[in-house]
Amino acid sequence: MEQRRLGRTDVQVSALCLGTMTFGEQNTEAEGHAQMDLAVERGINFFDAAELYPIPPNRDTQGRTERIIGTWFKKRGNRDRIVMATKVVGRTDMDWFRENGETGKLTRQQIEFAVDRSLKNLQTDYIDLYQIHWPDRNVSGFGSNPTRWADAEPVEDENSIVSTLEVMADLVKAGKIRHVGVSNESAWGTMTFLKEAERLGLPRIASIQNAYSLVNRTFDTGLAEVARREDVGLLAYSALAQGYLTGKYRNGALPHGARKTLFNRMQRYEHPRALQAFDAYVDLAQGAGLDPSQMAIAFAKSRSFMTSVIIGATKLDQLETDIAAADLKLSADVLERIDALHQEFGNPAP
Numbered sequence: 001m002e003q004r005r006l007g008r009t010d011v012q013v014s015a016l017c018l019g020t021m022t023f024g025e026q027n028t029e030a031e032g033h034a035q036m037d038l039a040v041e042r043g044i045n046f047f048d049a050a051e052l053y054p055i056p057p058n059r060d061t062q063g064r065t066e067r068i069i070g071t072w073f074k075k076r077g078n079r080d081r082i083v084m085a086t087k088v089v090g091r092t093d094m095d096w097f098r099e100n101g102e103t104g105k106l107t108r109q110q111i112e113f114a115v116d117r118s119l120k121n122l123q124t125d126y127i128d129l130y131q132i133h134w135p136d137r138n139v140s141g142f143g144s145n146p147t148r149w150a151d152a153e154p155v156e157d158e159n160s161i162v163s164t165l166e167v168m169a170d171l172v173k174a175g176k177i178r179h180v181g182v183s184n185e186s187a188w189g190t191m192t193f194l195k196e197a198e199r200l201g202l203p204r205i206a207s208i209q210n211a212y213s214l215v216n217r218t219f220d221t222g223l224a225e226v227a228r229r230e231d232v233g234l235l236a237y238s239a240l241a242q243g244y245l246t247g248k249y250r251n252g253a254l255p256h257g258a259r260k261t262l263f264n265r266m267q268r269y270e271h272p273r274a275l276q277a278f279d280a281y282v283d284l285a286q287g288a289g290l291d292p293s294q295m296a297i298a299f300a301k302s303r304s305f306m307t308s309v310i311i312g313a314t315k316l317d318q319l320e321t322d323i324a325a326a327d328l329k330l331s332a333d334v335l336e337r338i339d340a341l342h343q344e345f346g347n348p349a350p
Contacts, residue, residue, distance in 0.1 A: 001043025001326055004307050006083070007206025008231045009179050011128065013046040013083050015301055016326050017235060019312035020047060024064025025054035026257065026314045032068040033075070035319055040081070042323045048209070048235065048310050049122075050087035050133055051097065051114050056263050059096035066121035074123050083128045085235075087183060087209075088114040090134035091155070106136035106159045111167045115176055130171065131181040131209060132164065135189060143211055144186035145218045147350045161192050165202040172203055181235070183209035187222040194230055205232055207307055212236035214245060214281050214296055215274055215349040217342060224305045233307025236300050240311075240322075241269050241349055245296040247282040257314060274348035280341050288334050293318075297325035299338060 003012040018039040023032035036047070053065035066086060073079045088111055089097055092104035098113060119125060135144060136159045138152035171177045180203045182193060190208055197204045208227065212219050212234060219227075219234060227234055240246055242259060244266075254261040285292040300309045313319040330338075 001045075003045075004233070006129070006179065006307060007233060008204065009206050011083055011179065011206075013308050014044045014326075015306075015308055016044055016297070016323060017046040017048050017085075017308040017310045018044050019237065019310040020049045020065050020069060021053040021055045022312060022314050023054060023068040024061055025056070025058075026259070026262070029068045029071060031314075032065075033072045034316060035313065036069070036072050037076075038316055038319055039323070040078070043326070044323070045081060046083045046085070046308055048085045050089075050131075051118055052087065052089055052133060056265055057094060059094075062096055063117070063121055066118055070121050070123035079124050084122065084124065085129035085131060085181070086118050086122070086127055087131040087133040088118075090132060090184075091136045091138075105157070106132065106164050108163070108167045111164070112171075115171055119176060126175060127177045129179050129181050129206065130168065130177040131183045131207070132185075134184040136164065137189075139186065139189075143184050143218075143350065144189060145210060145221075145223060145350070147218060147347055161189070162196050162200065162202075165193065165197055165200070169202045179203070179206045181205055181207040181209060183235075185210065187226050190223065190226050190230075190232060194232070207235050208232050209235040209237055209310070211238045211350075212300055212303075212306075213239050213241045213349070214299060214338065214342070215241050215269070215277050215345070216347050218347050218350050219305070224303075227305035234303070234305050235308050235310055236306060237310045239297050239300040239309050240293055241274075241278065241296075242266055244269050244274070244278045244349075245281060246293045247278075247286075250279065250282065269349045271348055273345060277341070277345040277348050280345065281338075284334070284337055284341065288331075288337075290328075290334070291321060291324075293321055294325040294328050295330065295334070297322055298328040298330050299335075301325065302330060302335075
């Protein structure tokens with residue numbers, strides 16, 4: 001498995017990262033452990049989680065994902081072999097992340113509470129990459145990289161980027177976290193984190209975790225240059241567009257146990273133009289003799305601004321297929337045809 005540098009740190013991470021948000025909902029503890037075993041066996045040393053997980057967010061399941069990873073660390077005794085990333089929630093109306101029922105904000109008290117609980121859940125005394133899951137400020141749309149701008153009025157008690165970095169600096173000094181990352185962030189937000197860190201001597205963000213796929217290449221339009229020039233590599237989530245780019249939902253199919261079958265949370269990908277695009281990309285892959293999932297992952301991995309592509313699965317055979325994309329290099333012809341489809345369809349599922 002190819003290893004890539006995480007930002008400007010001395011940390012090397014695998015080009016594929018194991019996503020864990022199904023652990024504790026679609027996957028049992030035993031299944032989660034089996035996935036982590038397989039990932040490590042295939043050369044993955046990078047796991048991604050969040051205090052929010054599993055998905056969908058729920059007060060009764062929150063934290064299960066980290067706890068499943070924690071029991072695996074304890075059983076395997078291999079914490080030092082894994083680069084562990086997790087996240088603190090941004091501003092949210094959900095009121096079950098804090099013991100006092102307070103809604104989520106990036107205050108010092110909430111961040112410190114969150115990191116201490118994540119450390120306990122993960123059964124570790126440090127987190128390699130601590131990420132801000134989404135901004136504290138109001139943004140134009142979730143993901144912070146919209147195709148159409150919508151004004152977002154600032155909230156009165158907005159916690160500044162500087163104040164967030166100051167808390168992160170103290171957590172680094174305390175040894176609780178090693179590096180800092182952002183997620184669902186914009187070009188302005190990313191550059192502001194970098195500028196303020198340099199100005200004040202605060203921790204420099206090492207990565208940005210945003211959506212990136214064949215049907216959502218909005219990262220290309222502004223953030224890609226930031227990532228390249230500033231060494232803030234992308235950790236891409238949803239490279240398979242929540243399963244649509246595998247072809248498993250074609251013609252209205254609803255496979256047993258699939259996310260679309262279980263949960264009504266796929267609206268980001270259910271636009272008429274997006275459904276046409278999914279078919280076109282799946283057809284391209286099959287016509288080129290490629291597995292559609294592997295083509296989609298290999299495309300994301302091939303981007304010059306990519307640090308690691310986050311892959312997730314509910315079944316071991318799905319995970320095997322996804323991991324095999326690590327060895328796939330797309331031909332110039334396939335890449336040209338992908339770009340031609342992007343010219344036709346654009347970003348139908350941002």
